[in-house]
Amino acid sequence: MECQNYGINRTLERENLNLNPLQRGGVLPAAAREALYEFGDGYSVCDYCAGRLDEIPKPNIRGFLDDLAQFINADTVRTVHGAREGKFAIMHALCEPGDTIVVDGNSHYTTHLSAERNKLNMIEVPSNSHPEYRITPEKYKEVLETALDEKGEIKLALLTHVDGNYGNLADAAKIGKICRDAGVPVVLNCAYSMGRLPIDAKAFNMDFVVGSGHKSMAASGPIGVLGLKEEWADLVLSRSSRHEKKELEMLGCTSRGAPLATLMASLPYVMERVSKWDEYLKISRYFAAKMEEIEGVNQLGIKPTLHDLVRFETPAFHKIAQNHPRRGFFLYEELKKRKIVGIKRGQTEWFKCSVYGMTQEQVDYLVNAFHEIAGIN
Amino acid sequence: MECQNYGINRTLERENLNLNPLQRGGVLPAAAREALYEFGDGYSVCDYCAGRLDEIPKPNIRGFLDDLAQFINADTVRTVHGAREGKFAIMHALCEPGDTIVVDGNSHYTTHLSAERNKLNMIEVPSNSHPEYRITPEKYKEVLETALDEKGEIKLALLTHVDGNYGNLADAAKIGKICRDAGVPVVLNCAYSMGRLPIDAKAFNMDFVVGSGHKSMAASGPIGVLGLKEEWADLVLSRSSRHEKKELEMLGCTSRGAPLATLMASLPYVMERVSKWDEYLKISRYFAAKMEEIEGVNQLGIKPTLHDLVRFETPAFHKIAQNHPRRGFFLYEELKKRKIVGIKRGQTEWFKCSVYGMTQEQVDYLVNAFHEIAGIN
Structure with missing residues (x-):
């Protein structure tokens, strides 16, 4: 058989100004292009692996994850395939089918899909009306408290830090505190914020933060970031009963290749631009x-x-x-x-x-x- | 804060002969290196997306998936993040927690992790003894039939086409037929075969095949292939109830970037080497x-x-x-x-x-x- 012509070129980005918000934060700096060259081959980051992607010393993935954790002020960090895969993993670890979670009304469709794939019910916090579409802490508190009253238990709450429809920045710290005070673990979806603006998981009172390398961290896709508080590490990063080094929700390893190398190479650049x-x-x-x-x-x-x-x-x-x-x-x-x-x-x-x-x-x-x-x- | 030196270079592959089996099938040909250059930026393949990664016309992902399906003789093909993510998705779609599946004793650890993450029990078909470690159709049949007798229902069977410990090639067609005759849907894990040797999902009597771009298809990682028979498409590629274009098990889209571009660029080369x-x-x-x-x-x-x-x-x-x-x-x-x-x-x-x-x-x-x-x- 003969292959079709797949048209594998992308002059669009080189020859035009691209206003698509999806494309603005994932443009590689020179250092990441070099990383792409170095680690282009499949499984390239795995030469010195002793069974754990996050502990590979060469390239220094272990050191990178430490730096990244410090940068977003999370206790522990893993790379995942994207923000959506991070959200799915958190929900999968914390919830059972049939559970109910609370999410903001500006959530990305992948929040809905992550919940639906986990067979969870969602209660949504509506935004205020046209033209602002803002998620207010007051409304979040009201919906969360009503949900707790009605359901008895809410396993997880999610807030979209910056949504992809209006670019609204939610008050993460306030809504994080509302969830914490209510005893509900909370995820901040930072796909449109981590790598663009400062993220401080602890100051935001967040149990989890997820980010997107290809959307906002000047990385080649697909790659994402999962940051978590230490108290969740045992559950979300639990090990296989049979393969004791391997983390279940990561299926052992996640980003085994070039996207990770580009995320690493871009970190100094990303820190600079965030500042x-x-x-x-x-x-x-x-x-x-x-x-x-x-x-x-x-x-x-x-x-x-x-x-x-x-x-x-x-x-x-x-x-x-x-x-x-x-x-x-x-x-x-x-x-x-x-x-x-x-x-x-x-x-x-x-x-x-x-x-x-x-x-x-x-x-x-x-x-x-x-x-x-x-x-x- | 100052970033550590991550040592983001890989002279190892350029300056040495690398015997690591993991690295042999993922070396990029020139066309894939060009694709990496073209589609290095995050979300780069998504310029012309109308909501479905697999239907993007430019680059021609739709045409590529048609060619790939023909190449491995599967009815439908999707890209996933790797063979493990493909196995997880199949198990997640077909099984409920507590279900039992049958797998061969030469299975990769990610088969075990996919099952464990899905809370499934595994019954293993042992290989014959040292030094051969072969999975025989006879033993597969025996274990599968006993499992069916004992459990009443086996939701899924899995066979490792070529295992990563001994490089044993299993008799896919015979074992596929055994599963089919027993009415048990069966997955062939082709991580070490698809892209190296000919795969014919139909001739192998397989309901599903999964492959690995970075392991055996001359692609930049992470990317995998999920091929399936038409009769499973409704279940495994079921759509979100809320976002009707989006496939649940794919979380909407999977490989949104350079790895997909390299897999596409490498297909003609891969077809040639497989021949x-x-x-x-x-x-x-x-x-x-x-x-x-x-x-x-x-x-x-x-x-x-x-x-x-x-x-x-x-x-x-x-x-x-x-x-x-x-x-x-x-x-x-x-x-x-x-x-x-x-x-x-x-x-x-x-x-x-x-x-x-x-x-x-x-x-x-x-x-x-x-x-x-x-x-x-």
Whole structure:
């Protein structure tokens, strides 16, 4: 048989400005590209393994995990395949089928899937109304307490630190404390925050934090981070009864290859950029403000935004689409002409985007392009 | 804080001949190295995703999965994070905690961990005795039938196609038929076979096959292959009740990045090498025969070997170690001097190794080195 042409190239990222929030935090720095070169072959990180991925001395995975734990202030850290696999493992270790957990209403779909795959019921904490969609500590407390009253026991709570729809940053420390006071272990989903902004698992009162290397930690996918408090290590990292070195929820080892090498190589770079989060945020706020100069473009979510992922309602562009010969495709096409990608084809009523990591000059170019397309230049 | 030096380089593979069987089948061809370059950034394969990883048109993941399915003759194929994650997903979908499954006695530890993580009981089919350790169809049948008599129902059976201890190739077609005749769905663990030798899921009478990209398919890890018969698709690839596009056991998407791109890029190369499996096997047999010219070096497992992974009992080297100033480390060190790695430090009583993918010249160099160290040159 003959293989099809799979088109295995990606000029998109090299030749365009990519506004897709999913793609902004996973761009590799040079050191990670070198790591990719060094550890490209399958099982490459396993040369010096004595049975535990997390204890490999060369490359120094053990030292890296210590540093990473310190960086996010968790007692223990493991790499997993992604934030979703981290959430699944926590739920799997702590809960039984039929149990109920509490999650915020801005949860990522993978939170729902992790719960459903574990056969758990979810009670959701609704966000407040349009246009803010904020998860408030007050509402979280109310829903959690009602759930406890009704169910007797809630095995786990989950909070999305920064959600992928509005880029809202939740008050982790307050909601963490609410869960702790209620005696409910709590996970913080940091897929859109760890690697972008400072994470302090202890100050946030979190039992668990999960992060995503490919989404926000300048790593090649798939790889994620699971951080936990020492008191959970025995349960979540319990060993096989037969293979005593091997951790059950990790199926022995998780990220056995290049993604881990890139996560390691990127850590110094990630620490540096996290320390400058205020500057990144400032440029995102600038972008959002400039976008709102277009009449009929309104940022949703918390204002001013607390994250680089911003969502806009864009009746201005939807109106243009009504009478444009290319209809709903005009926005995508006008942007593409200007080497701007990452907004879905056909979408004009709203979109979400991010300028994370872009320069002031690039952001000005983007703003100009949107203004031009909206006809206000 | 300051990061430690993680030593993120791997000269080992470039500067030495690596005999570690784990490393032989995951070496990337040039096309896969290019794919790594193109798709290094996190979430890079997701630019054109409409909600399903397996249906992405650019790069052409959909077309690739069709080709891969045809190549291994399975109805449907998904990528997973590795063979172990594939086994876990199958068990999770088919079994309930407390269920019993039948597995062969040469199973990889990850089979045991997948079962234990799913809270399943295992009944094991023992191999025949030293030195062959073969899993015979007769014994498989006997154990399966006894298990069915005793338990009433066996939800799943698993066979290791080629095991990682002896490199024994099991008679998949016969054992598959035994399971089918008994009405028990069966998984073939092809971690050490898919990508090295021909796999035909249908001819093997298998309901499921799992493979490992990093172990045997010239891909960057972690990535695996899950192939299944159409009749299982509804169960194993069942969709989320809330997110109707998303497959539960995949947690929505699995390998979202570079490993998938390398697996795709390597497929033509892998198909080519699989078609020449006989030549690869011939060189492994040559190597084993030459090693056995050393008195006190005996190949274990099926003879002549049916795979490149071979295990030797090496009383010859153990005897040298007794009186050597470097004791048990002498073999490792003597090999290292000759730029040969992959045998564990301190190991002299036995070792397993593979010359898969090496040239005749390289194998002759290896044989010479071992003969020299054994003092027969």
